[in-house]
Amino acid sequence: MLGYIVKRVFLMIPTMIGISIISFFIIQLPPGDYLTSVLASMADGGQNIDEAEIARMRRIYGLDDPMIVQYWKWISGIVLRGDFGYSFEWGRPVSELIWDRMGATLGVSVAALIFVWAVSLPIGIYSAVRRHSFGDHIFTFLGFLGLAIPNFILALTLMYVSFAYFGQSVGGLFSPEYAQADWSLARVWDLLKHLWIPVVVVGTSGTAALIRILRANLTDELSKPYVVTARAKGLPEYQVILKYPVRIALNPFVSAIGWVLPQLISGVTITAIVLNLPTAGPMLIRALVAQDMYLAGSFILLMGVLTLIGMLVSDLLLAALDPRIRFT
């Protein structure tokens, strides 16, 4: 098992490097560089800088270095010193800005993941066991709808409905009176009251997808001989289903973290923009529009890393669940 973990972590490294290269590429993508942005903002402020000064700054910032050196400076700063660069728009180091936001993104994503699991597991089992029943057809149709409605449209619709019919404006994670308050039961309750909308919005398509997967897998497993064996033992039907086929159909369920998590993070990004949540999304889009590239690049990098960690966790869970993976 330990060897397996080490191997998985080891295999992550090249992907991690790939993600960092793509993030760096995005940082470099807009025309001009870091300095042009600084100069532009200084010019806006009425400051003028002479050519020699610009050349000196280019040297200091290493902007004349080859790309690979610049990449190395950037990535080593992150890995060795936790230095993600400087956000000129906020006038602060990126590292001071991102962690709260990433934390909120992670929080909402994990909450959505739990939602996805909690909803899709029973429905998936029901749909597979009672295939082609009325309930199964209803769930299948709802599933298709859930897959078809993009997150942000769902978010807008929910917002409109609660605004038009309940006269209440949803958005954010806290009511104003709790936003800066210390943690208390009341504040947690307030959080839950706000959290359910983004969680439902973000989780819907993942739930629909997982129900379909679980239904398909469980249907396959239900026809396997070991199910007949379990039945032939005289086990009650619910135990036959839960202890045998469901146990194995859970595998794709667990490995789903690997692809559901990036979807959820994606979903949180765009939903947060609509619902104005204090997660990475709104800040990322603002940074991108303002071409505050170090900030934007850092978000993309961290989201990629988060996904990778999610995949690792799913692999490890899978190994814990399935001896066939653990032993080979």
Added chain:
Amino acid sequence: MTDATQRPAPDPFILPEDGHEETAPAISPLRPGEDPENIAVAGQWQLIRKRFFGNKVAVAAGVIVILLYLIAAFVEFLAPASPTAAQPRFTYAPPQSVAFFVEDPETGTRRWLPHVKGYTMEVDLESLRRTFTIDDDQVIPIGFFVEGSSYRLWGLFEMNRRLIGPLDPSKPMNLLGTDSLGRDLLSRVIYGTRVSMSIGLIGVVTSLVIGTILGALSGYYGGWVDLSIQRLIEVISAIPTIPLWLGLAAAIPITWSPLRVYFIITLIVSLLAWTSLAREVRGRFFSLKGEDFVTAALLDGSSQRRVIFRHILPSLTSHILAVVTLAIPTMIVAETALSFLGIGLKPPVVSWGVLLQDAQNIRTVATAPWLLVWPSLMVVLSVLAFNFLGDGLRDAADPYEN
């Protein structure tokens, strides 16, 4: 298998002394099945077609998809007005509904006259905002194939007939309401269909090309080329798509022409979508490569190329078709999302995403909910249609599995 000519010469079990010897399992037909003779000579596509057309939902979805593309092809003719024609007198005007009869107030008789009702304006004194309400007393007759403002169909043919419109072009007809500048939402939604639906199609073709080229490289050279392409796919799929799309799209210079933006957005969307396509096709390719009949073809003396083109690809095309159909909706949603956030397509280009930009503000939506409802409905409808169609195709793609 009751065909006597097919049976190898002597069947040892049909022996005369037992008159009641049976030769086949007992079957009671429930409904007339297909003639076995027909099925025996039916090729792959015939079987797929039969299976696909047996799936009513998928067929209906296919019809909707075709209709959507027909709309996209003839937007100029179908839209009652130009998508950019502003009516400053009718901003945020609500949808008018079509009625077919007018009642004479004096005689009480009903008369056939397709029409919509006109608007009256009210000014809210507090906010000084103008609001429009439907005025049942104003009748604006409408008709089919009316003369409207002139346009060039596909930029080629000068025409001024439109499918539907007010008989008097100066009168307003906004079946789905108007936006902040008083532009007719129906016309804009129809024009948006062209951009949004074509992005899906072009995007999928682009990603198929990218996927095929990289897949072929990967398969042909193998070794480290294959390994690095697989790694690339892994890396790209590890980054959450929307942030990555955002990152790439945000770098598009503001000065670019709408057409250029359109193509680069398509490219960005397909840059990320090819990975799942490539992965699926690669997996199928390798599982087919291990099939006995492929080995048999190799032993028959077929060259590598003939094996691929004559034996593997024909088995693959139906699957590719299904996968591609299922990939289109992601592209449509991607474009919509990017445009909605303001870093995809930008006005004056009209797409469903651009239309939804107007619905970003919840107060605007509260005054003019149609701005949210109709473009959203179009997105959901098209995605649903493609999903059902793709699912049907996927289920029919392999008629040989039991």
Added chain:
Amino acid sequence: MQHQSHPPASTTTTTDTDTVLSVRNLSIDYHLRTHILHAVRDVSFDLKAGHTLALVGESGSGKSVTARALLRIIDTPARVTGGTITLTGPDGPQRLDQMTETGKEIRAIRGGRIGLIFQEPMSSLSPVRTIGAQIVESVRLHRKMTKQEAKAETVSLLRQVEIDNPEQMADRYTFEFSGGMRQRAMIAMALACNPDVLIADEPTTALDVTTQAEIMDLIKRLQVSRGMTMLMITHDLGLVAEIADDVAVMRFGRIVEQGPVDALFHAPRTAYARALLGSTLRLEAGQNRPAPPTQGEPLLSARGLTKGFGAKSWTGKTTWAITAVDNVNIDLWPGENLGIVGESGSGKTTLGKMLLRIVEPTAGRIDWRPQPGAAPRDVTAMDRRTLRTYRQAVRLVFQDPFASLNPRMTVKQVIGDPLYVAGGMNGAAIDRRVGELLELVGLDRSAMERYPHAFSGGQRQRIGIARALALNPQIIVADEATSALDVSIRAQILDLLLDLQKRLGLSFVFIAHDISVVRYFCDRVVVMHKGRIVETGTAEHICTTPSEPYTQALISAVPSPDPRNKRMSQRTRLSR
């Protein structure tokens, strides 16, 4: 054994002729999309206490679903439409057919009174729970025991089915067990609650012949020691002769003949039973044709052929995880049928693939003479073009008649493909040749325009043979070419191949696990075991008076289709 694992013999006070389970007029329908398949029709039989009834039939005869219907565990498209199932126990008769399918009553009988073992020991046990846990579950379901007691009982059961180190093995998973051990575990589970009736559904079909003999021994021993009644489902008449007291032969859902085992084998009453027996016996006899001379130059000879699997380790050292074929030498003379026999994992299939270079040998060479008297050419050193000429002369017939024909091509395209690619034929010439080939293999010319899905397994195998013959080959490598077919079809295909050999002057390399098939078909036989050749000799010699202990064990484990001459129980056992 300190543990008293069975209740006293009071439950089996019935005398020998008492009927334990009685089935009357059982009918089962499958509701399919376009039709109803009457899978079982008016089936009646009795299980007598302590006796074994064998239900015999070819695929699709309805024997398996009958067995499952007794426990009321048939799957959804199938439905029992009539008949009675009566189980007689200490509390009097119980009507199983009247119980609800998920009710408490029937659950007490499943596993408690009737135990079930299946064909596929791998997939019949859950791969994610330990063997022990699955047996403990069975034990506790029907017997009041604490966890510790159940665990101890499980270990004792595993010991009874002769699994070494039962304490440790109970904590292992199925994939850590070999096929035979899995089936033992499955038996332990079925016997956990000391059932009166054991239903064994093709219990050894997935196993090698030596393992099959051991498992059948075990089942028989346990049956006697526990006084169990057994219903055995099988397609193998040999096994029936060795094991059963009574037989019921099923065909297309009906029992066509029923009676004591000796009567069936020595005085069959129906044509079907006679034909079935005939196909089986014919294979037993051998063909007694004069063997071609094995002097002079062989057509094909392999020397030192070796194949290792497993990657190079990262240090660059090559250490093969498995040596599938280890230093094998074989020769094939003109007109000869060379059999390669072995159990699973013996390397026989890999050897066959290496002969055609579908798998590249790790070491060794293969010499091939295009004509008798010509200079030998090394196949392992051939480039692409010469390899193509070699593959025209040496053709392969596959095991699976369903996977080996491209479903998207018509029969004409399938058979015509080699004619077009390698034979350079076109249009009408292909039509003509394909027609000839079809008639040669006993199919009608009109089959040409049809797709493979229109044919049965045996017919498809004929198409595969026609494809192999298309280019007038010299040698045919047949890899388990008949093992996917029912016994009657199998005999037909073998006769076809022999007939073709006579007419076309072919030589065969015939790879098979089934010794009777090899004896019927081959002149000389090579016995493989764990990648090596154990013994080579004429078919007659190998099958009647083998010299090597392994071959003796192998041959004597083959069940003999004659209840008056039970071979398996007196077999030679290889010391482990």
